[in-house]
Amino acid sequence: MKSSVKDIVVVGGGTAGWLAACILAKKLNNAANELVRISLIESPDIPNIGVGEGTVPTMRETLQLIGVSEAEFIQQCDVTFKQSIKFVDWQHAPQGNKHSYYHHLFNHPHTPGVDLTPYWLSSKTAQHYADYVSYQHACCDAHLAPKKITQKEYQASLEYAYHLDAAKFSAFLAEHATKNLGVNYISATIDKVFVDDDGYIDKLSAKCGKVFQGDFFVDATGFAAKLIGETMKVGFVDKSHHLLCDTALAVQVPYQEQNTDIPPYTISTAKEAGWIWDIGLINRKGVGYVYSSNHTSDDQAENVLRGYVGEEIDNLSVRKIPMKVGYREKIWSKNCVAIGLSAGFVEPLEATALLIVEATAKLVADKLPIFGGSFEYASKSFNQAAIYGWERVIDFIKLHYYLSKRDDNSFWLDNRDHATVPDTLLERLEHWQYNVPKAADFFSHFEIFTLENYQYVLYGMNFNTQLDHAEQRFIYGNNVEKEQQKLAAYGQKLKRELVSHREYIEKVRQYGMSKI
Amino acid sequence: MSANIAPVQYQEHKALKVNVDANYKHVSNQHMIPLVASEFIQAATSFPIVFVKQRETGKFKAIALTGFDESENVVFTGDKVNANYIPLNVRRHPFSIGAVSANSEDMLLCIDLDSATVNQEQGVALFNEDETLTKEIESVGRMLTDLLAKDEATTIMVDFLVEHDLIQPADLTLRLADETKQLNGLYKVDEEALRSLEDDVALALYKKHYFPAIYAHLSSLNQIQRLLSLKAQQV
DSSP states (O other), X not given: OOOOOOEEEEEOOSHHHHHHHHHHHHHTTTTTOSSOEEEEEEOXXXXXXXXXXBOOTHHHHHHHHHTOOHHHHHHHTTOEEEOEXXXXXXXXXXXXXXXXXXXEESOOOSSTTOOOHHHHHHHTOSSOHHHHHOTHHHHHHTTBOSSOTTSOTTOOSSOOEEEOOHXXXXXXXXXXXXXXXXXXXXXXXXXXXXXXXXSOEEEEEETTSOEEEOSEEEEOOGGXXXXXXXXXXXXXXXXXXXXXXXEXXXXXXXXXXXXXXXXXXXXXXEETTEEEXXXXXXXXXXXXXXXXXXXXXXXXXHHHHHHHHOGGGGGSOOEEXXXXXXXESOSEETTEEEOSTTTEEOOGGGOHHHHHHHHHHHHHHHHOOTXXXXXXXXXXXXXXXXXXXXXXXXXXXXXXXXXXXXXXXXHHHHHHSGGGSOHHHHHHHHHHTTSOOOGGGOOOGGGSSOHHHHHHHHHHTTOOOOOTTOGGGOTTTTHHHHHHHHHXXXXXXXXXXXXXXXXXXXXXXXXXXXXX | OOOOEEEOOHHHHTTXXXXXXXXXXXXXXXXXXXXXXXXXXXXXXXXXXXXXXXXXXXXXXXXXXXXXXXXXXXXXXXXXXXXXXXXXXHHTTTEEEEESSTXXXXXXXXXXXXXXTEESSSSEESBOTTSSBOXXXXXXXHHHHHHXXXXXXXXXXXXXXXXXXXXXXXXXXXXXXXXXXXXXXXXXEOHHHHHTOOHHHHHHHHHTTOHHHHHHHHHXXXXXXXXXXXXXXXX
């Protein structure tokens, strides 16, 4: 059995590989001491998938952690802000020009612990739930930036994540990793993986004949899963019976006009057999249709995407991406951990791909037995947390479908069928029929999506929590009015102070951002 | 504050006179006045000199603090001047200079026609009878050209300080008669960083003559106390 780690080898140089390398390098203090050496081997022959363009607010912490300048990141990766995901037509199929929508905002309640949910429920108001509990709703609808030009890097008035160009982000991270974090870059195509008698990876050999040794290996080889799958033979837990989409058609759509307004959120529009993502970057949109090939044909899917994008799609190249939904039985096996698509995949409905990369890499850094100790214990406790996280992500994605009232296609009827829903989600929903969700319902920080995320989706979809005979739940008395006045006043202040999303991004591109 | 800025032209402005207002009423509702580095030493006798971020660009600029609220000025109150030194950006009123067009380097002398100092009866005439500018106005023009260059030099200095991590937030908690007030968004030179300068940065600061401005700025911070007592007197 191997113990103590000196050489860490990341195989694969997409966003996942480079992000993992940066996080490990920073958390293990790679640049400042000789404790560990981190190398990243990237194949010059294998293209990156490079579609992931959405992030969640943890990316802000991660970029800060690895020490990049937010202004440079915005300037070099065509970044725009994301304050929400706007879900369109998820509740009902559109009727003529009538569309339903709701925001899954990134802002948490203004005053921690003050939950306005019971008041919203009992008011029977037509006001959107998210609008009732947060001023970010109005700021999103007005396409405002989440921060002022006088605020320093990573500081803001409203919570946010980023939209980014995946290929540029990967190059940006590569530059940072090699220049500032001491990551050793190797260009080679790995051809063979050698394991020792105990099944631990010993060394890798490349097509060019070079051999690379290491103590710990990160498999960031994408769907190929060269190490964790091909070599270690770790099985795949298929989850396609819960999440029915298995294919995506992706296209990049340049703006017709230079100064096109950019929404500060991702738009997710439900369609007959899936949904369309719409992400506005600085000079183009990324659009894609995620669908179930069991419920529609590729031709019909192309028609749906064409209907969304318009005729200009005929001049653009559309990529078809097959998706394998599920995750590895073990994300970390012996001295190999899978990060990115090699570990697993769920549809990008809540932009979880990079989120899971970030969370996994941080967890690896914390659990790695650098000074000795066993990989067995480290991997066991890691897998417990990681698998729990994957399962909860699947629950949360499924929630969006299950709460829909759509019946315009067998895709939606199948999604609403109990048989396709994880029991863990059904249990919670049953409880929430009579009780508003509480922080205590989410006991682990490996949940990934917690109270506020659930509240926005549940009540955005008009989930009905019955509050009969529950006066005792209205515990805030007059404070509620005060809270609402506070929200309104702060919302007004933000509307005066914040400029439009595009204007802010253009300013950062022109003037940069202050570090203080 | 009203502003109706026009390039000075003989045909339109031959009858105009400027009556200098000794109280500089036009700044009585501004709590910050832009400064240039070359006047820091004199300005330090009268104002706290601090750095703030410009609302439009987020870039730093140097200012004299003259009040604690958006439209408060306890130094130039409108009927009194509580300062030994009048900043160039106050003195230039009602004149300014502007580029002929966005990409042009040709500068035009401009005047704020809505200024209370502009009239047809009293003060210094803009033009001589032979259509040339009077010598007073010509000297204002020279002062403004000079100010523009000093302003650019100040921007370069401030950028240098920011780039070398020598600026830090100077958030102040003020204890006024009936309240405590948090003053955010002000920045100052980091004295700790100044003490541990790398040799090459120290030499650059010396050669660029930034040290006098830096120490004038640091010593001027004590003027905040004077500003507070001025405020107390006016309540």
